[in-house]
Amino acid sequence: MLYGVAQAGYNAPPDQGKNLTALIPGDSYTLFDGTETPSNGLASVAIVRGTAPGFTDAGITFYVTGGPAVSTTIDIQGSNIDADADYYTLATITPNASGNGAYTDQGRAAFYRAKISAYSSGAMPIVNVQR
Numbered sequence: 001m002l003y004g005v006a007q008a009g010y011n012a013p014p015d016q017g018k019n020l021t022a023l024i025p026g027d028s029y030t031l032f033d034g035t036e037t038p039s040n041g042l043a044s045v046a047i048v049r050g051t052a053p054g055f056t057d058a059g060i061t062f063y064v065t066g067g068p069a070v071s072t073t074i075d076i077q078g079s080n081i082d083a084d085a086d087y088y089t090l091a092t093i094t095p096n097a098s099g100n101g102a103y104t105d106q107g108r109a110a111f112y113r114a115k116i117s118a119y120s121s122g123a124m125p126i127v128n129v130q131r
Contacts, residue, residue: 020082020111022050023060023131031114032127034066044114044127046082059106061130062114067095068122074101075117078109092117095125 021029031044049060062076073094077087090109093101105112114127 020046020048022048023129024050025052025058025131028128028130030126030128031062032125034124034126036124038072038116038119038122038124040116040119042116042119043077043084043087046111046113047129049108049110049112049131059104060112061102061104062093062112063128063130064093064095064101065099065126065128066123067099067101067125069095069097069099071118071120071122072116072125073118074125074127075115076103076105076112077115078105078107078112080110082111087111087113087115089115089117099123099125 023029029047031047036042064074067074073092075089076091076093078090079087090105090107091103093103095101112129
């Protein structure tokens with residue numbers, strides 16, 4: 001699902017793009033499912049970093065699978081305001097020879113998303129997040 005695309009939730013038109021999934025420890029979510037058309041600057045749907053029970057957690061990990069090695073890089077971005085211009089890059093994942101990569105963020109951004117920062121050819125990678 002792409003950034004700003006309407007999702008199920010209580011926000012009615014024209015604000016369905018504000019319905020975001022909140023992840024608490026133990027939750028996982030798919031940011032890119034591999035069916036999107038890859039291109040430079042393609043941004044995934046955003047997720048909310050939910051409150052952890054007991055206020056402890058081990059961060060949030062982003063996994064890339066099935067990506068073309070070397071020809072694609074994926075930025076993991078965070079923000080404290082869910083507005084396109086407010087997202088900043090926390091880390092860049094370049095898939096290895098097997099097309100896989102990962103990054104764990106220990107920070108406390110309120111919102112996260114994945115964004116293709118470089119693409120030249122190959123399959124659309126899958127990006128999952130685990131909290």
